[in-house]
Amino acid sequence: MAQQYNPRHTAHALRDSARHWGALWTTPQAPTTGFAPAVPGRPLRVGYLSGDFRQHPIGWLIAPVLGAHDPQVVEVHVLDTDTGRQQGDPLKAELRAVAPHWHELGGLDDAALAARARALGLDVLVELAGHTDGGRLGVLAHRAAPVQLSWLGYFASTGVAQVDGVVTGSVIGDGHAAAWYTEPLLHLGRPHIAWRPPAHAPAPAGTVASERTGRLTFGSFNTAAKLSDATLALWSQLLQARPDSRLLLRRACFGDPAFAEHTRRRFASFGVAAERIVAAPALPHDQMLAAYGEIDVALDPTPFSGLITSLEALWMGVPVTTLTSLRPVARQTEMLLHALGRDEWGATTPQAWLHRTLQLADDTAARRTWLQTCRAEMRASPLLDGADLARRLEALYLQLRTEPR
Known part of the structure; x- marks a missing residue:
């Protein structure tokens, strides 16, 4: 995962690294055959595997889909690997209310969790974290279901041989994207995400910032x-x-004065005076x-x-500009802008x-126009259309489960 932050790595290097790390999950004793064929007339049993069904990027991105699945097509099973830290989370409670089968599996190791998944008779298992914190790729290495996919929470190749495909979509999965992955890419023909804006999000500001402050402010709330x-x-x-402008950075790490000063010194090395960099600590989410x-x-x-950070900025009425490249993770904001018809906010050089x-x-x-229309435009776009995403995922699952393997 850390290699994704480094601009020097090529597609070849990242793909080979994924293959190397994925091979470390290999379990020779894992079953490769013996799964029952899909049962005609029965909804497919689809499992979503994560420890982050809560107020978290995974929670905000799975919520529009989880409640939109057609029970006549798929029988949804949530495999929740949280170990009890998320009690009282309001989004988790909402997700539990719409998921027909919720399995609390925190504390199980990969082999035991894979055995539980096989006992459920899942047709498709979708792992939502990849190589991020709390990822359970080891469960997939044990071949817990006849079809195993990576989707949503990871943005690159897992390198795990037992992952049958990475679910992707417009922009990120276009062009030469396959060069960055060891797995087949499964293209949905639309953005591969739909987002649930936080319920506690306040209304956008009434006026653009420069009209209130008299000074142009650029900003980023992305992780340092x-x-x-x-x-x-x-x-x-x-x-x-724009010597009349400033840059506002806001993240928890900037609450450390030494780190904030270090960041200002880095900008100074590029010729930007320290007083123009406002490095501020994080705040409660609202x-x-x-x-x-x-x-x-x-x-x-x-x-x-950015992905969630870009979605949040756009939702709060702030336009985002992005420099894109061929690397899939570099195209996340480009995907959002394309879905909104705002390609002019992106560039390739x-x-x-x-x-x-x-x-x-x-x-x-x-x-000012974006500030006034942002939420209507986002609601009308694929980015908030969980029902359409659910239908396309269902079609993909049916195709993968019924085609010869």
Whole structure:
């Protein structure tokens, strides 16, 4: 996962690394055959495996699908590997209410969890975390279901031989995306995600930030791990081109004065005065969302672009500009902008990105229009259409389970 933050890694290097790490999960004793064929007329049994069915990117991205699945087509099973830390989470309670079969499996090792999944007679098992914290790729290495997929929570190849495909979609799965994966890509013909905006999100600010402050503010609430030297060099060019602007960074790590100062020194090495970098700590989530009202244009890092952060910025009425590349994880924000018909906020070269970001910074009317229309436009887009995503996933599951293997 950490290699995804490094712009120097090529498709070949990342694919070979995934294959190397995936091979470490190999379990020679895992069954490869012996699963019963799909039963005609019976809904497919589909299991979603994660420890993050809560107020978390996984929770916000699975919620629109979990409640939209057609029970005549799929019988949904949630395999929850949380070990009890999420008691009282409101989104978890909502997800439990719509999932017909919820299995609390925290504490089981990979072999035991795979055995439980096989006992459920799952037709399809979808792992939602990959190589991120809490991922359970080892369960898939034990071949817990006849069809095993990676989707939603990971953004690259797992390298695990027992993963039968990575579910992807428009933009991220287009073009030469297959070069970055060891697994087959399963293209949905639309964005591979649908999002549930947080219920506690406040309304967008009433006016664009520069009209209230008299100063142009660029910003990013992405994790500091994404602030690569390439990102800082790019953003520094922007700040130098607009000497009247500042950059607002907000994340928990900036609550550490030493780290905040370290970040300002990094920008200084690219010629940006320290006082123009506002490194602020995180806030409670509702306040964090409201803080987007301080930003005129949100900046997307490279090569690891934002997903939830970009969705939240757009939902709060702040346009996002992105520098994209061929790496799938670099195209997450591009996927969102394309779905919204806002391709002009993306670019494929640093020069074009700088031009488009400066153009947007100067176009107060365009930013004001987005502030006023953002939520209607997002609701009308595929990005919030969980029902359509559920139908396409169901068609994919049926195809994979019934085709000869």
